[in-house]
Amino acid sequence: MLPLRDVIPSRTFPIVTVTLLALNTAALLFQEWLSPADRVGVAATFGLIPAAFKPWTPITALFVHRDPLQFASNMLMLWLLGETLEDRLGRGRQIVFYVACGMVAAAAQTWTYRGSFTPVVGASGAVAGILGGYCRMFARSRVLTLIPLPGAWQIRELPVLGLVAGWIVAQLVSDAIPLAAGIPAVEGSSPTSCMAAFLTGALLVRAFTRSERMRVEWWHDRSS
Numbered sequence: 001m002l003p004l005r006d007v008i009p010s011r012t013f014p015i016v017t018v019t020l021l022a023l024n025t026a027a028l029l030f031q032e033w034l035s036p037a038d039r040v041g042v043a044a045t046f047g048l049i050p051a052a053f054k055p056w057t058p059i060t061a062l063f064v065h066r067d068p069l070q071f072a073s074n075m076l077m078l079w080l081l082g083e084t085l086e087d088r089l090g091r092g093r094q095i096v097f098y099v100a101c102g103m104v105a106a107a108a109q110t111w112t113y114r115g116s117f118t119p120v121v122g123a124s125g126a127v128a129g130i131l132g133g134y135c136r137m138f139a140r141s142r143v144l145t146l147i148p149l150p151g152a153w154q155i156r157e158l159p160v161l162g163l164v165a166g167w168i169v170a171q172l173v174s175d176a177i178p179l180a181a182g183i184p185a186v187e188g189s190s191p192t193s194c195m196a197a198f199l200t201g202a203l204l205v206r207a208f209t210r211s212e213r214m215r216v217e218w219w220h221d222r223s224s
Helices: 015-032 036-046 057-063 068-089 091-112 124-137 160-176 191-208 217-223
Strands: 002-006 142-149 152-159
Touching: 002 068, 015 057, 015 068, 015 091, 036 057, 057 091, 068 091, 068 124, 068 160, 068 191, 091 124, 091 191, 124 160, 124 191, 142 160, 152 160, 160 191
Parallel strands: none
Antiparallel strands: 002 142, 142 152
């Protein structure tokens, strides 16, 4: 299955979402050129280390991913749902919302694993906040998905909550499988930190949404 886009119309070009995607992609390509040892060094420099906390690492860690699976699952969700949320929040508020959710995840990670010296990287916390905000506003939304069926490919609308469940599974799989890239000394965000960011996004999204964009006529009229 290949998710293509959600069914909520956007009225603006998602420049913040596209920029975040570009920065994360550039960072991953740079990491792929490095040796395994150098990748660990990048994670140690820019990742979040709970037992040796540095105030800038909750932000820099959002742009360093441990492996392509973690990167792909996060960026797919950011692209599918982030652009819709950006349209509702506005560009400036989208940046603040994204970073705030990432920092909540970092705080939860630091508190839960405060004795750990293992670097934690990835945008999972910030993306979890995006998912929480989206699900709070559009829990009944659907995602257009390309599905291979016998003899043909068809596009079907699947519930967005199913996509969120798939993202959770991808995060767990990414944590469980051996790292083919040879960097076992790097972790992704814990389920606790992602849950904290998800709830934060769900709680704060209404306060961040621009009042003139609270109602989406096409969506609300169709859903009523």
